[in-house]
Amino acid sequence: MSLPRLNTLIKLTSKSAAIRAIQMPPRRNLSALPESGPAGHFKTLAVSSPKPFVFHVELHRPSQLNAINRQMWMEIKECIDGLAINPDCRAIVLSAAGKHFTAGIDLNDMMSLGQILAETDDYARKGVVMERMIKLYQDSISSLELCPKPVITAVHKACIGAGVDLITASDIRYSTEDAFFQVKEVDIGMAADVGTLQRLPKAVGSQSLARELCFTGRRFEAAEAHTSGLVSRLFPDKESLLSGALALAELIASKSPIAVKTTKENMTYSLEHTNQEGLDHIRLLNKLNLLSEDFAQAVAAQLTKDEKPVFAKL
Numbered sequence: 001m002s003l004p005r006l007n008t009l010i011k012l013t014s015k016s017a018a019i020r021a022i023q024m025p026p027r028r029n030l031s032a033l034p035e036s037g038p039a040g041h042f043k044t045l046a047v048s049s050p051k052p053f054v055f056h057v058e059l060h061r062p063s064q065l066n067a068i069n070r071q072m073w074m075e076i077k078e079c080i081d082g083l084a085i086n087p088d089c090r091a092i093v094l095s096a097a098g099k100h101f102t103a104g105i106d107l108n109d110m111m112s113l114g115q116i117l118a119e120t121d122d123y124a125r126k127g128v129v130m131e132r133m134i135k136l137y138q139d140s141i142s143s144l145e146l147c148p149k150p151v152i153t154a155v156h157k158a159c160i161g162a163g164v165d166l167i168t169a170s171d172i173r174y175s176t177e178d179a180f181f182q183v184k185e186v187d188i189g190m191a192a193d194v195g196t197l198q199r200l201p202k203a204v205g206s207q208s209l210a211r212e213l214c215f216t217g218r219r220f221e222a223a224e225a226h227t228s229g230l231v232s233r234l235f236p237d238k239e240s241l242l243s244g245a246l247a248l249a250e251l252i253a254s255k256s257p258i259a260v261k262t263t264k265e266n267m268t269y270s271l272e273h274t275n276q277e278g279l280d281h282i283r284l285l286n287k288l289n290l291l292s293e294d295f296a297q298a299v300a301a302q303l304t305k306d307e308k309p310v311f312a313k314l
């Protein structure tokens, strides 16, 4: 082989290596996700099941302020996708260890992206590397929205940048009174690209406020997050926040898993569709769901004021 051709081949091989480097590792079967801590299954998350059918997922890089590095992006998706199909999980609480909820994307990780990009001179291939990375991170955040089990985020202190992307993809947001939020992407010279621009306006119900927050990157406090609807309940401290979030998860987990799953699916669907389309969607789901044991059992329990029904695993 001629030297120029060999050089091109070597370059192309390292380009493919760069592209592979940002792809997901093979998926593990997590339909029965084990409890794990920072030393266990996940390196950046601590996962436990503190109550029946309730899972607690903690962002767990406390000494890095839970800055979201590549590994955490991947583990969030792997964990939530696993819980999505785990019959022992009916509700998820997502909180964080240490001083802050999260400092957003790990800026050191972002700096090392330069090295990967330097592996190729070809702008189209650099673009592929970037696109795959953004997609990987988007899918990580969207896993919360796509999960059929309700995800409750419990935020304390700083929730910055990617943290806002993360919580706006959750179903219910609680926070401490000392929490603060920042759509900080604009301050690092980028438009938010993993969900805040799509979900924050819907969460706060005001394009004006959402655009102000996204254009300026200004810090807003828990009180404003509460009055704007981003957060639905405030707690004086982290301990009461966690017990409030877990109590809510336990209540949700006591309901019919079919009813809760379908409610989430239809409410999420209805965000993007007309009322009529939403009604058509729920009609299709419920023509099957209303034939379930859950429905018969729950109706009977309501009528007889009997003991709480025990629903089969889903």
Ligand SMILES: CCC/C=C/C=C/C(=O)SCCNC(=O)CCNC(=O)[C@H](O)C(C)(C)COP(=O)(O)OP(=O)(O)OC[C@H]1O[C@@H](n2cnc3c(N)ncnc32)[C@H](O)[C@@H]1OP(=O)(O)O
Pocket (backbone or CB within 6 Å): 064, 065, 067, 099, 100, 102, 103, 104, 105, 106, 107, 108, 133, 134, 137, 158, 160, 161, 162, 163, 184, 185, 188, 193, 194
């Ligand atoms: C395809 C991409 C998709 C996703 C994009 C996401 C974008 C974003 O997330 S934009 C936001 C990026 N994050 C930041 O800009 C955070 C900036 N940090 C802060 O505002 C403060 O550090 C914070 C309020 C979080 C905490 O303040 P505190 O006073 O408690 O601590 P500090 O003394 O400021 O920080 C302690 C050390 O942590 C380092 N650090 C903070 N944030 C990050 C981070 N995101 N990544 C890496 N390292 C971080 C900070 O530099 C301090 O380090 P040292 O000086 O060495 O102690």
